[in-house]
Amino acid sequence: MAKGPSWNLPSPPLSVLAGSDGFSGMTRLLPLALLMCLASVVAGKIYGRCELAQTLKAAGLDGYRGYSLDNWICLAFYESHFDTGLVDHEADGSTSNGIFQINSHLWCDDLMHPSPNICDLHCSDLLTSSLNDDITCAMRIVQTPRGMGTWMAWRNNCEGLDLSHWLKGCKL
Secondary structure, three states, X not given: OOOOOOOOOXXXXXXXXXXXXXXXXXXXXXXXXXXXXHHHHHOOOEOOHHHHHHHHHHOOOOOEOOEOHHHHHHHHHXXXXXXXXXXXXXXXXXEEEOOOOEEOOOOOEOOOOOOOOOOOOEHHHHHOOOOHHHHHHHHXXXXXXXXXXXXXXXXXXXXXXXXXXXXXXXXX
C-alpha cells in the first residue's frame, strides 16, 4: 500500500500552544466568543424609515388611540433616529431606552432605581432588535391622558404638523 507524502514539519513551540499560565489559545478565546454570541442576541438595530413603518403598521399602531402611523414614525425619528439600542442617561439618574426612548422613571425597571415599572418589563428588553416590548409599552403610554404628548420630542417636532412625508415612498 502506497503512503502519502511524509511531511517533516517541526512541532510548534509549546509557548504558541499555551500561554505562560498554561491556558491554550482556544480557552482564552472561549469567553470572547461567548460574549459576542450574547451581544448578538441583545443587540439593537437601526431601522430604515419604511421598514419601521411596515413593522409598526403590522403591529397595529396605525390609528391606535387616534394616532396615525406617520406620528409614530416621526416620534421614533426624533427620539432615537430609529435606533432600538439607544440608551440616554438623564440628569435625574433615569434612562430613556429603545426606539421610543421609554423612561425608567415610570415605565420600565433599570434594576438600579426603584420604579413603578408600569409596563412590567426590564429596560434592557427595549434595546433589542425586536420591537414587541417597545410597541406594547408605547401602546400603554398613549392610553394615559397625555397620549403621545407624554413624549416631548413628539410635542416639539410632530404634533399638529403635516407628517405625510414620513411615509412617502413606503410600500404599506
